[in-house]
Amino acid sequence: MIWLKKVLIGFQSGKGKFNLMQKIEKALLLIANLNQDKKNLDYRIEEILNLCDTGKVDVEGIIVQNLKKPQRSYIGSGKLQESKREAKALKIDVIIVDDELSPNQQKYLEDFFKIKIVDRTALILDIFASRAKSKEGRLQVGLAQMQFLLPRLAGQWSHLERLGGGIGTRGPGETQIETDRRLVRNSIKKIKKDLEKVKTSRNTQRNRRIKNSFNISLVGYTNAGKSTLFELLTKKNTLSSNMLFSTLDTRIGKVHFGNSKKCTISDTVGFVDKLPTVLVDAFKATLEELKYSDLLLHIVDCSNPNFIRQIEVVNELLDDLDLEKKEMLYVFNKIDKLNENGNDTLVQKINQFKELLTDSCVSISSKETINIELLYQIIQKHIDTSYNRVIEYTFK
Ligand SMILES: Nc1nc2c(ncn2[C@@H]2O[C@H](COP(=O)(O)OP(=O)(O)OP(=O)(O)O)[C@@H](O)[C@H]2O)c(=O)[nH]1
Numbered sequence: 403m404i405w406l407k408k409v410l411i412g413f414q415s416g417k418g419k420f421n422l423m424q425k426i427e428k429a430l431l432l433i434a435n436l437n438q439d440k441k442n443l444d445y446r447i448e449e450i451l452n453l454c455d456t457g458k459v460d461v462e463g464i465i466v467q468n469l470k471k472p473q474r475s476y477i478g479s480g481k482l483q484e485s486k487r488e489a490k491a492l493k494i495d496v497i498i499v500d501d502e503l504s505p506n507q508q509k510y511l512e513d514f515f516k517i518k519i520v521d522r523t524a525l526i527l528d529i530f531a532s533r534a535k536s537k538e539g540r541l542q543v544g545l546a547q548m549q550f551l552l553p554r555l556a557g558q559w560s561h562l563e564r565l566g567g568g569i570g571t572r573g574p575g576e577t578q579i580e581t582d583r584r585l586v587r588n589s590i591k592k593i594k595k596d597l598e599k600v601k602t603s604r605n606t607q608r609n610r611r612i613k614n615s616f617n618i619s620l621v622g623y624t625n626a627g628k629s630t631l632f633e634l635l636t637k638k639n640t641l642s643s644n645m646l647f648s649t650l651d652t653r654i655g656k657v658h659f660g661n662s663k664k665c666t667i668s669d670t671v672g673f674v675d676k677l678p679t680v681l682v683d684a685f686k687a688t689l690e691e692l693k694y695s696d697l698l699l700h701i702v703d704c705s706n707p708n709f710i711r712q713i714e715v716v717n718e719l720l721d722d723l724d725l726e727k728k729e730m731l732y733v734f735n736k737i738d739k740l741n742e743n744g745n746d747t748l749v750q751k752i753n754q755f756k757e758l759l760t761d762s763c764v765s766i767s768s769k770e771t772i773n774i775e776l777l778y779q780i781i782q783k784h785i786d787t788s789y790n791r792v793i794e795y796t797f798k
């Protein structure tokens with residue numbers, strides 16, 4: 403829990419931003435595989451390894467246990483002993499757990515391993531904290547960190563209780579927890595107030611911008627290639643990198659089409675499976691831009707064997723945001739990677755999926771600029787149709 407303490411002290415001193423992983427640390431990864439979900443296990447491992455890589459953690463070993471139901475100690479006691487031996491042998495600095503731990507589970511594992519325990523949510527929060535650049539982004543992530551911290555504060559003072567326990571030791575510990583809780587609650591209140599202010603000024607700017615223009619938003623799973631396409635279409639230099647959550651804050655640019663109608667395009671945060679609940683609000687706030695879009699371009703990394711699951715994750719979140727009725731064009735990106743050997747089954751899967759989508763789909767490569775002209779034409783058609791709709795409506 404030392405890092406949580408750091409977050410708290412940081413907010414007290416007004417800095418408000420912390421990296422959980424300052425240097426590259428050696429990690430042991432624990433995975434409880436419920437119901438022996440073999441099909442998704444490889445994908446799950448690949449994704450958490452990517453997250454670890456992005457969070458600058460070196461995974462030295464992975465321990466998976468198949469379980470029928472969740473355990474109080476996350477995995478069974480035999481596997482825990484094995485993990486402890488492994489952690490010692492590999493000189494591990496941190497245990498990464500690929501699920502969100504309850505405060506009790508967190509405390510149990512900390513007491514057992516006596517080294518830092520970082521669950522999936524803490525890892526994602528840390529990546530977000532190091533990525534957030536705008537004032538709003540930083541406030542949103544700070545708020546999520548505080549909300550995550552609050553129920554976990556109790557564990558941090560257990561060392562005082564252990565100094566003998568019983569009378570005379572519990573008092574100061576308990577009081578400190580209460581003080582910490584109050585400080586965190588006060589910070590939460592302050593961040594919420596600051597966020598309201600930022601929101602009002604953003605709404606004013608947006609109202610000015612969306613008037614009279616056709617607004618396109620890029621949405622999609624993290625690492626699908628949204629920023630690369632944004633860069634290509636706007637000729638802007640944005641951050642695109644082979645890391646998860648490169649983009650956190652929505653960026654807006656202009657695109658020029660043949661007709662005179664003004665067109666804006668926004669690049670948004672990538673989606674991820676099992677999004678931590680404390681981050682849902684932050685996501686919804688950054689994605690507010692989508693409500694004002696006339697067209698969503700759903701960018702799919704079709705070279706990823708799990709692209710269908712990734713599409714589902716994105717669509718579920720869009721549903722949550724009440725955006726399921728928005729006009730959407732599926733953009734199958736990274737087709738250049740499909741020429742590699744051994745991709746036949748994947749290509750077959752893509753073709754089957756595309757048949758279901760009929761005309762609302764286009765395959766491109768943003769990196770190799772394949773079919774970009776075609777994408778322009780399709781977008782142009784959407785703009786023309788929407789423009790005609792407006793004219794019909796006005797003259798009726
Ligand atoms: N081979 C290939 N790589 C691509 C293509 N488009 C993007 N990439 C690579 O995929 C990685 C992720 O690209 P980004 O544009 O940062 O992806 P993103 O969707 O913005 O990611 P987040 O901001 O993390 O959600 C980068 O290494 C890109 O160079 C493509 O068409 N082909």
Ligand SMILES: [Mg+2]
Pocket residue numbers: 628629630641642647648649669670672
């Ligand atoms: Mg991006």
